Amino acid sequence: MTCCPSLFPAVCESELCVWMHWQRDDSQQTHNQLRLWTKTFTAWCNSHLRKAGTQIENIEEDFRNGLKLMLLLEVISGERLPKPDKGKMRFHKIANVNKALDFICSKGVKLVSIGAEEIVDGNVKMTLGMIWTIILRFAIQDISVEETSAKEGLLLWCQRKTAPYRNVNVQNFHISWKDGLALCALIHRHRPDLIDYSKLRKDDPIGNLNTAFEVAEKFLDIPRMLDAEDIVNTPKPDEKAIMTYVSCFYHAFAGAEQAETAANRICKVLAVNQENEKLMEEYEKLASELLEWIRRTIPWLENRVAEQTMRAMQQKLEDFRDYRRIHKPPRVQEKCQLEINFNTLQTKLRLSNRPAFMPSEGKMVSDIANAWKGLEQVEKGYEEWLLTEIRRLERLDHLAEKFKQKCAMHESWTSGKEELLSQKDYESASLMEIRALMRKHEAFESDLAAHQDRVEQIAAIAQELNELDYHDAASVNARCQGICDQWDNLGTLTQKRRDSLERVEKLWETIDQLYLEFAKRAAPFNNWMDGAMEDLQDMFIVHSIEEIQSLITAHDQFKATLPEADKERMATIGIHNEILKIAQTYGIKLTGINPYTNLSPQDISNKWDTVKHLVPLRDQMLQEEVARQQANERLRRQFAAQANIIGPWIQTKMEEISHVSVDIAGSLEEQMNSLKQYEQNIINYKSNIDKLEGDHQLSQESLIFDNKHTNYSMEHIRVGWEQLLTTIARTINEVENQILTRDAKGISQEQLNEFRASFNHFDRKRNGMMDPDDFRACLISMGYDLGEVEFARIMTLVDPNNTGVVTFQAFIDFMTRETAETDTAEQVMASFKILASDKNYITVDELRRELPPEQAEYCISRMTRYIGPDGPPGALDYISFSSALYGESDL
Numbered sequence: 001m002t003c004c005p006s007l008f009p010a011v012c013e014s015e016l017c018v019w020m021h022w023q024r025d026d027s028q029q030t031h032n033q034l035r036l037w038t039k040t041f042t043a044w045c046n047s048h049l050r051k052a053g054t055q056i057e058n059i060e061e062d063f064r065n066g067l068k069l070m071l072l073l074e075v076i077s078g079e080r081l082p083k084p085d086k087g088k089m090r091f092h093k094i095a096n097v098n099k100a101l102d103f104i105c106s107k108g109v110k111l112v113s114i115g116a117e118e119i120v121d122g123n124v125k126m127t128l129g130m131i132w133t134i135i136l137r138f139a140i141q142d143i144s145v146e147e148t149s150a151k152e153g154l155l156l157w158c159q160r161k162t163a164p165y166r167n168v169n170v171q172n173f174h175i176s177w178k179d180g181l182a183l184c185a186l187i188h189r190h191r192p193d194l195i196d197y198s199k200l201r202k203d204d205p206i207g208n209l210n211t212a213f214e215v216a217e218k219f220l221d222i223p224r225m226l227d228a229e230d231i232v233n234t235p236k237p238d239e240k241a242i243m244t245y246v247s248c249f250y251h252a253f254a255g256a257e258q259a260e261t262a263a264n265r266i267c268k269v270l271a272v273n274q275e276n277e278k279l280m281e282e283y284e285k286l287a288s289e290l291l292e293w294i295r296r297t298i299p300w301l302e303n304r305v306a307e308q309t310m311r312a313m314q315q316k317l318e319d320f321r322d323y324r325r326i327h328k329p330p331r332v333q334e335k336c337q338l339e340i341n342f343n344t345l346q347t348k349l350r351l352s353n354r355p356a357f358m359p360s361e362g363k364m365v366s367d368i369a370n371a372w373k374g375l376e377q378v379e380k381g382y383e384e385w386l387l388t389e390i391r392r393l394e395r396l397d398h399l400a401e402k403f404k405q406k407c408a409m410h411e412s413w414t415s416g417k418e419e420l421l422s423q424k425d426y427e428s429a430s431l432m433e434i435r436a437l438m439r440k441h442e443a444f445e446s447d448l449a450a451h452q453d454r455v456e457q458i459a460a461i462a463q464e465l466n467e468l469d470y471h472d473a474a475s476v477n478a479r480c481q482g483i484c485d486q487w488d489n490l491g492t493l494t495q496k497r498r499d500s501l502e503r504v505e506k507l508w509e510t511i512d513q514l515y516l517e518f519a520k521r522a523a524p525f526n527n528w529m530d531g532a533m534e535d536l537q538d539m540f541i542v543h544s545i546e547e548i549q550s551l552i553t554a555h556d557q558f559k560a561t562l563p564e565a566d567k568e569r570m571a572t573i574g575i576h577n578e579i580l581k582i583a584q585t586y587g588i589k590l591t592g593i594n595p596y597t598n599l600s601p602q603d604i605s606n607k608w609d610t611v612k613h614l615v616p617l618r619d620q621m622l623q624e625e626v627a628r629q630q631a632n633e634r635l636r637r638q639f640a641a642q643a644n645i646i647g648p649w650i651q652t653k654m655e656e657i658s659h660v661s662v663d664i665a666g667s668l669e670e671q672m673n674s675l676k677q678y679e680q681n682i683i684n685y686k687s688n689i690d691k692l693e694g695d696h697q698l699s700q701e702s703l704i705f706d707n708k709h710t711n712y713s714m715e716h717i718r719v720g721w722e723q724l725l726t727t728i729a730r731t732i733n734e735v736e737n738q739i740l741t742r743d744a745k746g747i748s749q750e751q752l753n754e755f756r757a758s759f760n761h762f763d764r765k766r767n768g769m770m771d772p773d774d775f776r777a778c779l780i781s782m783g784y785d786l787g788e789v790e791f792a793r794i795m796t797l798v799d800p801n802n803t804g805v806v807t808f809q810a811f812i813d814f815m816t817r818e819t820a821e822t823d824t825a826e827q828v829m830a831s832f833k834i835l836a837s838d839k840n841y842i843t844v845d846e847l848r849r850e851l852p853p854e855q856a857e858y859c860i861s862r863m864t865r866y867i868g869p870d871g872p873p874g875a876l877d878y879i880s881f882s883s884a885l886y887g888e889s890d891l
Contacts, residue, residue: 033238034124036230040241041131043225044139047248048075059131060124066096069119073103076138093120101130109137132240139247154243157250158182161189167202173239173246178231180208183249187215190253194219205232222248262831263850269828270855272352273885279345280357286338287363293331294371297323301375301382308471310393317386321697324718335372336726339365340733343809347737350813351744353824353886356800380715387705394703396470398541403461407479409534410454414486421493424500436595438501439516443523443597445494450527455487518575519596525568526599529607532558532565536614543703545629552622559615569608576601632704639695640709646688647712650720653682657724657731658768667749668739675735679728689721737809745816755815758782759808769805778811825886832878841866841875 038059046055049068052075056062063069065088070081082099085092097116105111111133118126141150155173162168165185170176177183179202188197194215200208209228216222225245231237307313342365345357359365421444425437462480466473535558542548576594594600660674696714699707707713742752762770762778770778772795779786779794786794798810835850836842842863847856859881866875 034128036226036238036241037128037132038124039227039230040225040238040244041128041135043223044135044244044248045072045131047221047223048072051075060122060127063097063127064120064122065093066098066100066116066119069100070096070103073100073134076134077103077107079103090120104130104134104137107137109133132244135244135247139251140243151243154247154250158186158246161186165189165197173242174237175235177242177246178237179205180210180212180228180231183212183216183246184208186246186249186253187212187220191219216249216252220249220252222252259834259850262834265831266828266835266859267852267855269885270851270858272348273354274854274858276345276349276352276354276357279341279348280359283338283341283345283357284360284363286334286341287359287368290331290334290338290368291363291371294375298375298378301378304382304385306389306392310390310397313386313390313393317390317700320383320386321700325693332722332725335368336729338368339726340729343730343733343737344740347740347809351741355886376719383715390703391705392468394541396465396468398539399461399465399468400470400472400476402539403458403465403476403480405537405539406454406458406461406534407483409530410451410458410483413451414483414490417490418486418493421490421497433595434501436515439519439596440598441494441497441501443519445498446520446523447527448490448494450524455483458483514575514579515594515596518572518579519594519599521568521572521575522597522599522604525565525572526604526607528565529604529611532611533607533614536611536618540625542625542629543705545626545633548622548625548629552626555618555622562611562615566608569604572604573601628702632699632702635695635699635702635704636707637709639692639699640707640712642688642692642695643710643712643714643717646692646717647710647720649685650717650724653678653724654720654727657728660731668735668742668752672732672735672739675728675732679732682724682728689717692717734809738812741809741812741816747812747816752812755812756808759811769807770811771805772799775806775811825882828882828885829879832882836878839870840868840879841871842878843872843875847876 042056042059045059049055049072052071054068054071056068067084070084074081081103084096084099094116097119101111101114101116111130114126114130114133119130136150140154151173155170158170162170162182162185165181165188167179168181168185170182181200181202184195184197184200188195195211200211206228209226209231213224213226213228217224222245225248226241230241307316342357342359349355349357425433458480462476465476470476540551542551657675657678660671660678666674692714738752741747742749747755758778758781759770762774762781764771764774775795775798776786776791779791794814798806798814832842833839835846837846844860847859850856851859859878860876862884863876863878863881866877868875
């Protein structure tokens with residue numbers, strides 16, 4: 001007989017050599033083994049032959065004609081053997097047995113010293129050896145656990161299945177099975193409903209073994225091949241018999257093992273989908289909340305209704321500061337985190353072979369960025385409007401106070417003037433009195449003309465208050481109109497009185513020249529003192545040291561005129577003294593009243609004292625303003641000193657982070673550590689930003705709105721700081737995604753460095769992106785033979801949104817996609833088909849039986865109804881569900 005080369009020499013040849021040695025042994029132990037093997041192998045053969053409707057009674061007799069031997073091989077292999085010879089002669093039997101032996105040999109088994117004649121002659125030892133060879137090849141040899149040999153694989157399977165059970169320690173196929181607990185543990189592990197393991201006792205081996213034999217025969221269709229006494233009443237139970245029996249358990253539970261593997265694969269796929277859906281829900285929720293906050297905030301910032309008072313507008317400015325310091329920063333972090341979550345989710349979807357995530361309409365990252373940009377534009381306009389309004393209200397308050405002061409002085413001067421001009425005292429006056437009245441009226445006209453400028457100033461201030469939309473413009477206009485009307489009436493009355501006096505002036509000749517000269521000199525000097533007092537008490541508003549210095553210079557110029565004014569005062573007082581001297585010299589009795597003026601020398605002296613008193617007060621006020629402007633200048637310099645350090649520091653950090661992100665020296669973990677260190681340094685630097693915010697607030701509270709010592713405004717620093725925080729967080733996320741991609745795709749650090757070096761070489765603009773032409777050149781340099789159609793296909797992979805650029809992450813995904821080992825829709829379908837027992841549909845009961853509760857309900861809620869004619873009511877379509885998991889249809 002010619003046999004094909006053995007595929008399993010390590011098992012079969014060594015085992016057959018043992019048989020050859022054993023058949024020469026005629027000891028009592030050998031006879032006992034012969035009896036045990038005959039019983040075990042007979043039961044094993046019948047467990048397969050009954051599938052063909054037959055069985056054997058005597059193993060050495062019933063296989064002699066080769067017919068049932070050929071039938072056994074057909075049943076256990078599932079293949080057809082050559083047609084047997086029908087004759088009953090010895091050579092017919094030998095021919096049939098040889099056909100069986102040739103088939104065994106064709107399966108890679110080398111038969112040593114087993115010939116057809118010995119089987120036909122009923123040699124029981126050779127027959128049992130042949131059956132053991134069949135068992136090894138068809139029942140044990142196909143068992144493989146972690147690429148071990150058949151025997152070791154079966155032993156490893158038993159060890160794994162019984163590991164959790166107390167009092168069980170499977171180390172071999174003889175004494176490890178004596179107490180029966182190992183067999184009971186195997187059954188309980190797969191069918192816990194058949195045996196209550198907790199009630200078994202180690203000291204009852206017979207009971208344990210009989211329990212296992214009975215349950216296996218009744219419920220698992222494994223015939224009783226051994227007796228309990230065969231195992232218990234021997235120091236070392238027979239290894240071949242136990243291996244034969246235990247292999248039946250392996251094959252009985254193989255279907256369950258396959259179903260468990262399929263269920264594990266499905267659970268893994270569903271877990272990925274559930275986690276991705278959770279991330280999608282979190283993104284949608286966070287995006288909705290952020291967009292809603294922006295939607296609520298923009299109308300508040302667009303509200304340009306000005307308050308009427310400075311205090312109310314300053315409160316608005318304080319509310320805006322709270323918004324910038326307290327309410328907005330958490331939203332900046334949310335926006336940054338949202339971008340990070342989106343990028344991480346897309347990476348996980350790519351790595352798990354899932355379609356890219358498309359957020360709800362209006363919730364794309366670009367939508368959020370546009371909404372945020374709109375918010376910042378409105379925010380900038382709102383702050384500018386606030387500061388403009390505060391400047392306007394400051395100007396209004398100043399003008400209103402100045403208006404009130406000038407009105408009060410004018411009204412004080414005009415008080416009683418109408419009654420005085422309306423008098424007709426000249427009708428009964430003497431000549432001297434008439435002359436005096438005329439001169440007095442002339443002095444009044446001079447005084448009236450001097451006050452014309454004040455009336456014009458009052459009208460000009462009122463007009464400016466109206467133009468600046470002063471909230472109490474109505475009362476200002478009413479008061480101004482009253483003053484103008486009164487002024488017109490005074491002009492009319494003055495002219496009327498002059499006309500009356502001129503008519504009688506020709507009747508009077510006498511004039512007191514000295515009184516007249518005093519009146520004429522006292523009146524303008526008095527007006528000068530009124531103007532001086534008004535100027536010394538005049539309110540002012542300045543915003544710089546230069547402006548206050550200009551006021552101080554003007555004040556110094558005024559003080560320089562005081563000596564000349566004092567001479568004028570002495571000269572005027574000298575006229576009155578001369579009158580007194582003349583009256584005394586010529587014995588003239590004076591009435592004590594100057595007929596040409598109401599001003600007395602005492603009035604002149606009192607006002608002069610007032611002027612001298614106001615001068616140092618004005619000095620003090622100007623010096624206080626100088627001190628305030630110097631303090632403001634210190635605030636400007638203090639803010640500028642910090643801003644000129646912080647601004648370049650932020651720019652430097654941005655450039656350093658950019659260099660780290662494109663640096664290929666070192667591993668991704670080293671880049672991550674470097675970026676984390678940058679992030680910590682940035683976080684530690686936050687106190688400098690906060691201090692600058694404090695100085696900025698002090699500047700605004702001091703109404704400082706410009707700073708010539710720096711080009712950096714607080715707004716510039718804020719925007720730069722927010723960009724720095726966003727950039728470091730986004731860069732860290734990019735490296736995390738690269739690590740995730742590297743580990744998931746199995747890329748080595750050297751490969752990743754090569755990819756980075758190629759990308760950097762063709763990133764000609766150094767902006768972390770390649771143009772399509774540069775990307776094509778990069779691929780060609782790496783050995784790709786690209787036609788237009790193929791390049792267009794690759795561009796749809798690396799640039800699905802048609803942005804016109806290729807990022808490093810997209811480049812890495814492309815370079816690793818072809819070799820990635822990911823689960824596929826076909827693999828998931830195959831796993832469901834196992835759970836469904838090869839049906840094209842699966843039932844709710846099968847899902848709940850084979851999968852954990854959470855995954856089972858997930859499938860039930862999403863699978864569509866199976867519409868094939870072979871499905872029962874309630875059957876579910878797992879094929880379309882598997883396709884939907886990978887984006888090939890709608891889930």
